[in-house]
Amino acid sequence: MVPFRKMHGLGNDFVVLDAREGSVLDARRADLPITPARAATIADRRRGIGCDQVIVMEPGGDGADVFMRIRNPDGSEAGACGNATRCIASLVAEEGGKDRVVVRTVAGDLPVERLPGNLWRADLGPARLGWREVPLAREADTLHLPIGAGPVSDPAACSMGNPHATFFVPELDALDLGAIGPALEHDPIFPQRANIGFVQVLGPEHIRLAVWERGAGLTLACGSGACAALVNAARRSLTGRRAAVSLPGGDLEIEWREDGHVLMTGPVSTAFTGAIDLEAYPA
Incomplete structure (x- = not known):
């Protein structure tokens, strides 16, 4: 045993x-x-x-x-x-x-x-923003990927040691994530599949997030997904470089430092x- x-x-x-x-x-x-x-x-x-x-x-x-x-x-x-x-x-x-x-x-x-x-604070290293680093199947602007499913489109992508795409939506609760998540995970632009995040921006220091995880489906929380969401939100000037990320299971504090490293704090x-x-x- x-x-x-x-x-x-x-x-x-x-x-x-x-x-x-x-x-x-x-x-x-x-x-x-x-x-x-x-x-x-x-x-x-x-x-x-x-x-x-x-x-x-x-x-x-x-x-x-x-x-x-x-x-x-x-x-x-x-x-x-x-x-x-x-x-x-x-x-x-x-x-x-x-x-x-x-x-x-x-x-x-x-x-x-x-x-x-x-509380424990983890340094997940630098966010990787290049299309080869995500990785993508072809050259593309990682701030605006030309993909979508159902009512969502135009995600930003980055890698936090695993590939993430983040969609920004006006109302998170209006989405059927179980219906659109699998198609986006397996989009041909992601040769290794991807974790798919859906973000509702509540303010410059607070976002809501739900994640369809690669190989796992919907989960109550995704730490690397929260890091990717904050990085992509900040890249689009929707938030600052530090914010609370509210997931179905609770809140994480994420900071994207000036040196590119992403810090995640939670229990x-x-x-x-x-x-x-x-x-x-x-x-």
Whole structure:
């Protein structure tokens, strides 16, 4: 049996497994790997534990306290997850009695620091604004992409370690996000698919956001999506470089610094702990 934690950031929930050296699920072992099929079954809310992403903690290596591997509910691997970054950082910080840790991902190293009141601030690195960096399938202005679906069009795009497109709408509640989200995620302009954000600007320091996540669908919160939304809103002069981002699960504070790095501040929670027989899941 392999221990796990069920954690979440504003309702964006994760099954966290520890594969670091000496753990029950050691990253050096080959008998219990977290394959795409196994991760998809664990994430299934009827056949498994249920989550938005399966997170595997692996050894960090030089300069990092931990490596965070991210699997979507369809088994695909994600490059970044802002809410999971805070959750994993909080675990590592508690283990070592630290107030600052570095979480390594396939998209880069993310420093995270503890703040008062169960808040954690993660530096998700610089927003990537070039069309190749998003990436797009062809050259295009990332501030105004020539795509749309139903009542939405003209998004801005950037990468926060994973691709994001942000649509600005007058009334968020008027949209059927489950109907238009899948088509936009799979638009041919996104060779790796994309996370699709829908933003209603409430003021220069406050926006509402809902995200159709690549490989996961609608979630209660998306940390990297909140970062992309603020960056794209600021690029269009709809907000300043710092704002509260209200998601269905709660609020994040996002700042796009002058050096290009994007900071995300929010809480973390552990819902429960348990153990799972990984050999009972398909490999």
